Amino acid sequence: xxxxxxxxxxxxxxxxxxxxxxxxxxxxxxxxxxxxxRNHETIGIDLVAMSVNDIVTSGAKPLFFLDxxxxxxxxxDLAEKVIKGIVxxxxxxxxxxxxxxxxxxxxxxxxxxxxxxxFAVGIVKKESLIDGKNIKRGDVLIGFPSSGVHSNGxxxxxxxxxxxxxxxxxxxxxxxxxxxxLGEALMAPTVIYVKQVLDIVSKGGVKGxxxxxxxGFTDNIPRVFPPGLGANIFTNSWDVPxxxxxxxxxxxxDDAEMRRTFNMGIGLVAVVSPVASERILGEHGTVCxxxxxxxxxxxxxx
Amino acid sequence: xxxxxxxxxxxxxxxxxxxxxxxxxxxxxxxxxxxxxRNHETIGIDLVAMSVNDIVTSGAKPLFFLDxxxxxxxxxDLAEKVIKGIVxxxxxxxxxxxxxxxxxxxxxxxxxxxxxxxFAVGIVKKESLIDGKNIKRGDVLIGFPSSGVHSNGxxxxxxxxxxxxxxxxxxxxxxxxxxxxLGEALMAPTVIYVKQVLDIVSKGGVKGxxxxxxxGFTDNIPRVFPPGLGANIFTNSWDVPxxxxxxxxxxxxDDAEMRRTFNMGIGLVAVVSPVASERILGEHGTVCxxxxxxxxxxxxxx
Numbered sequence: 370x371x372x373x374x375x376x377x378x379x380x381x382x383x384x385x386x387x388x389x390x391x392x393x394x395x396x397x398x399x400x401x402x403x404x405x406x407r408n409h410e411t412i413g414i415d416l417v418a419m420s421v422n423d424i425v426t427s428g429a430k431p432l433f434f435l436d437x438x439x440x441x442x443x444x445x446d447l448a449e450k451v452i453k454g455i456v457x458x459x460x461x462x463x464x465x466x467x468x469x470x471x472x473x474x475x476x477x478x479x480x481x482x483x484x485x486x487x488f489a490v491g492i493v494k495k496e497s498l499i500d501g502k503n504i505k506r507g508d509v510l511i512g513f514p515s516s517g518v519h520s521n522g523x524x525x526x527x528x529x530x531x532x533x534x535x536x537x538x539x540x541x542x543x544x545x546x547x548x549x550x551l552g553e554a555l556m557a558p559t560v561i562y563v564k565q566v567l568d569i570v571s572k573g574g575v576k577g578x579x580x581x582x583x584x585g586f587t588d589n590i591p592r593v594f595p596p597g598l599g600a601n602i603f604t605n606s607w608d609v610p611x612x613x614x615x616x617x618x619x620x621x622x623d624d625a626e627m628r629r630t631f632n633m634g635i636g637l638v639a640v641v642s643p644v645a646s647e648r649i650l651g652e653h654g655t656v657c658x659x660x661x662x663x664x665x666x667x668x669x670x671x
Numbered sequence: 672x673x674x675x676x677x678x679x680x681x682x683x684x685x686x687x688x689x690x691x692x693x694x695x696x697x698x699x700x701x702x703x704x705x706x707x708x709r710n711h712e713t714i715g716i717d718l719v720a721m722s723v724n725d726i727v728t729s730g731a732k733p734l735f736f737l738d739x740x741x742x743x744x745x746x747x748d749l750a751e752k753v754i755k756g757i758v759x760x761x762x763x764x765x766x767x768x769x770x771x772x773x774x775x776x777x778x779x780x781x782x783x784x785x786x787x788x789x790f791a792v793g794i795v796k797k798e799s800l801i802d803g804k805n806i807k808r809g810d811v812l813i814g815f816p817s818s819g820v821h822s823n824g825x826x827x828x829x830x831x832x833x834x835x836x837x838x839x840x841x842x843x844x845x846x847x848x849x850x851x852x853l854g855e856a857l858m859a860p861t862v863i864y865v866k867q868v869l870d871i872v873s874k875g876g877v878k879g880x881x882x883x884x885x886x887g888f889t890d891n892i893p894r895v896f897p898p899g900l901g902a903n904i905f906t907n908s909w910d911v912p913x914x915x916x917x918x919x920x921x922x923x924x925d926d927a928e929m930r931r932t933f934n935m936g937i938g939l940v941a942v943v944s945p946v947a948s949e950r951i952l953g954e955h956g957t958v959c960x961x962x963x964x965x966x967x968x969x970x971x972x973x
Contacts, residue, residue: 380769382735384794389691393737393790395774433684435695437739437788467682470788472697475826477786484779486739486772488695488790492686524777 378423378580378592379491387492392423395486397583398523402555404482406537409447411558412485413454414461415520418559419582420489421462422637425566426578426593428499429491433467434459440483443473451485454558461561464489499570501577501593501640504662508576509646510590510600512659513565515636517557517612521583522630526555529620543611554612562637565653574645579638587629590638590668599665600640606659610634628670635659680725680882680894681793689794692731696721697788699885700825704857706784708839711749713860714787715756716763717822720861721884722791723764724939727868728880728895730801731793735769736761742785745775753787756860763863766791801872803879803895803942810878811948812892812902812962815867817938819859819914823885824932828857831922845913856914864939867955876947881940889931892940892970901967908961912936930972937961 379390396415403412413436421431436455438448448471459466478484493499518526530537530551537552562580569575577593590600613634617627627633640662641649650658663669681694698717705714715738723733738757740750750773761768780786795801820828832839832853839854864882871877879895892902915936919929929935942964943951952960965971 380735380737382767382769382792384734389734389792391735391737391769391790391792393739393770393772395739395741395772395776397774398776398779400776401778432686432691433682433693435682435693435790437695437697437790439697439786439788465684467684467693468695470695470697472699472788474697474700474702474786476703477700477780477784482779484741484776484786486741486774486788488693488737488739490684490691490693490792 378426379429381427387494388427388429388498390424390427390429390491390493391489392420393486393488394419394423395484396520398527399520400484401527402523402537402552406552406556408556409450411454411556413451414458414558414561416485416487417455417458417462417489418561419520420487421464421561421563422580424489424491425563426499426580427493428497428570428575429493430567431462431464431489431491431563433465433490435467435488436469437472437486438469438483439472439474439477441473441475441478441480443471444481458561462563499575499578502595504576504594504598504640506598506662506664507643508640508662509643509658510602510660510662511639511641511646511649511656512607512635513562513637513656515632515634516560517554517610518631519559519636525620525630526616529616533619535619541611542615560636566637566639569639569649569653572648574642575639576642577640581632581636581638585629585631585633586668591666593640597664598662599667599669600660601663602660602668602670604670607634607657680728681731683729689796690729690731690800692726692729692793692795693790694722694725695788695790696725697786698822700829701822702786703829704825704839704854708854708858710858711752713756713858715753716760716860716863718787718789719757719760719764719791720863721822722789723766723863723865724882726791726793727865728801728882729795730799730872730877731795732869733764733766733791733793733865735767736789736791737769738771739774739788740771740785741774741776741779743775743777743780743782745773746783760863764865801877801880804897806878806896806900806942806964808900808964808966809945810942810964811945811960812904812964813941813943813948813951813958814909814937814961815864815939815958817934817936818862819856819912820933821861821938827922827932828918831918835921837921843913844917862938868939868941871941871951871955874950876944877941878944879942883934883938883940887931887933887935888970893968895942899966900964901969901971902962903965904962904970904972906972909936909959
């Protein structure tokens with residue numbers, strides 16, 4: 370049996386007049402930074418975010434979450450910190466932490482290290498499924514701000530850190546509101562978009578939603594478009610946060626690689642009708658109009 | 672929010688007139704034996720088995736499964752072998768492989784090694800939920816044969832191997848049907864009980880089901896009993912397979928530790944009414960009557 374929804378952001382399973390929508394993900398090598406900064410309190414938020422943000426792209430409400438925590442020798446204090454973050458993430462997503470597995474696997478992980486994976490299930494009425502198929506030329510791309518690099522691109526982040534000789538305790542250059550360190554900026558927990566997205570979806574006009582993960586705009590936005598349609602992105606329509614500017618300069622990374630690795634300050638993109646876009650931009654101060662749907666394929670940065 | 676069903680074999684989420692039942696698990700250090708024997712074809716069956724056998728203890732039919740595969744540097748050939756086992760496990764469980772995540776995490780895993788976790792979701796009508804609460808004194812314990820140690824107790828298995836100086840290519844002593852190696856016996860894939868259990872459940876009289884994982888009979892059987900009830904296990908009612916006899920002798924392990932680590936040849940136990948037990952024993956040649964429900968607490972081996 371093949372899954373009907375495989376290849377989207379979440380897998381779809383038909384159940385009566387609804388779909389169950391499921392997603393699984395980890396937090397990748399962001400974990401290495403958690404180990405180095407000894408910040409284990411928020412990595413669980415990242416874990417929940419990665420799966421529930423996938424699910425909500427279908428318009429589905431997350432129902433429950435399960436986690437898998439694997440380590441060589443269980444450190445109960447450390448595990449509690451991680452679980453606390455997971456509980457926080459579930460609260461932000463209004464979903465139940467239904468279970469989990471703590472696996473003690475000697476000789477698998479380095480001392481003090483662990484891996485995490487998460488699994489979320491949501492539900493959406495079939496008639497309310499958001500799948501991008503009604504997207505038309507002239508529809509508007511609404512961008513939702515990210516809190517930083519979220520949980521993707523950390524292999525590149527670590528290369529930049531090591532090549533530039535920077536320390537996680539160095540101050541982030543160009544950050545104008547308050548002085549924070551590179552470590553703090555990089556560990557900022559992934560935004561959970563569930564409540565905001567479900568609110569917007571409930572008012573109509575939302576046709577497609579892309580969770581901006583590994584692959585950035587370049588790979589993730591086209592996943593929601595019907596054949597023959599693409600997007601123009603207005604690169605001056607939002608401020609790229611200073612963390613990305615630092616990464617680009619310190620790592621001597623070109624624009625194309627930046628855009629297909631990082632979210633560049635926009636963690637989720639909704640494709641909506643022009644009418645809905647006016648309403649959403651009026652009601653939600655933090656989102657912005659970052660592009661439009663055009664004929665063609667792929668994403669063009671203008 | 673706390674989950675209603677947490678602590679059982681699967682978490683329960685109420686949905687209309689049904690419960691969604693979810694479980695997550697890995698295969699633990701059985702993976703180390705997969706690495707050593709280079710047998711990656713069946714570990715995916717183990718992965719699916721661990722979760723779906725949990726779910727079916729509620730009488731739930733598995734709907735779908737997702738896997739998480741993490742490794743330092745992706746070896747596509749190896750990953751394909753693993754996924755093939757997962758697909759096989761899903762077929763045996765009659766459930767859909769709805770998605771998965773392949774995580775490449777440099778510096779997390781040793782060369783050629785990987786970790787796996789799996790997530791399964793099933794469904795059962797509320798009125799058909801099996802939760803042990805109707806279990807009465809005099810009910811019968813039906814044992815379903817295992818294929819070996821399944822996916823638990825491998826830390827102890829590895830200790831026995833190393834302390835006894837045995838090699839995975841040594842023949843298993845006392846195995847009477849055909850000559851197999853220790854490696855083959857230990858890597859035998861976990862039995863997936865889904866179809867057999869759902870068939871038996873559909874005919875009525877099944878009150879509780881225990882999946883015999885880490886903790887063996889000692890820890891897993893009491894999980895399904897109401898307060899004040901326990902079980903007598905008739906230790907002579909089935910033949911303990913030669914693999915367990917070898918482990919006990921080679922590792923100088925006492926009975927109590929064997930019984931709270933390994934399944935001893937019985938991978939799943941159903942608690943059924945005496946009437947249902949007659950029918951089940953008549954229809955299913957491979958199962959046997961291994962015990963009965965008595966007043967008291969815990970499991971007594973007689």
